[in-house]
Amino acid sequence: xxxxxxxxxxxxxxxxxxxxxxxxxxxxxxxxxxxxxxxxxxxxxxxxxxxxxxxxxxxxxxxxxxxxxxxxxxxxxxxxxxxxxxxxxxxxxxxxxxx
Numbered sequence: 001x002x003x004x005x006x007x008x009x010x011x012x013x014x015x016x017x018x019x020x021x022x023x024x025x026x027x028x029x030x031x032x033x034x035x036x037x038x039x040x041x042x043x044x045x046x047x048x049x050x051x052x053x054x055x056x057x058x059x060x061x062x063x064x065x066x067x068x069x070x071x072x073x074x075x076x077x078x079x080x081x082x083x084x085x086x087x088x089x090x091x092x093x094x095x096x097x098x099x
Contacts, residue, residue, distance in 0.1 A: 004028065004093040007048065010035040017048065017099055025053040026093065028085060029077070034061050038071045045073045056080040056088070 003022035008031035027048070029037050036046035037057040049055065055077045062068070062079065069079055080088065089096050 001095065002026075002093040004088055004096040005053075006030050006096065006098045007033040007036070009033055009099070010039075017051070020051075024093075025051070026056065026088060027051065027053045028056045028058060028080065028088065030058040030061050030085075034058065034065060034067065037062070037077050038067050038073060040073055049074055049077075054078070056085075058082070058085060 001022050002024040003020065004026045005017070005020065006028045007017065010032040029048075034057050036048045037055070039046070055074070057072065057077050057079055059079045059081045062071075072079075
């Protein structure tokens with residue numbers, strides 16, 4: 001199964017995300033979830049980025065919080081705009097969930 005996840009929270013307190021498994025997993029960091037893509041705590045990137053997945057950050061949410069692509073903490077994170085998000089949802093995945 002190809003599963004997509006929209007992650008909108010900057011702090012994770014439950015293990016729902018950690019338990020997700022799929023043949024192909026994509027994670028879109030949106031809303032306050034973009035902080036996983038730009039902030040390091042104690043010199044470490046977010047544990048969210050440790051998940052075996054394709055990572056995307058929603059460009060509009062990144063920019064509305066004052067960040068640019070230069071602020072991304074990992075080269076594996078790709079930027080996607082709203083049109084690209086629709087393509088991911090409609091064309092690339094069997095299911096999409098919002099966490």
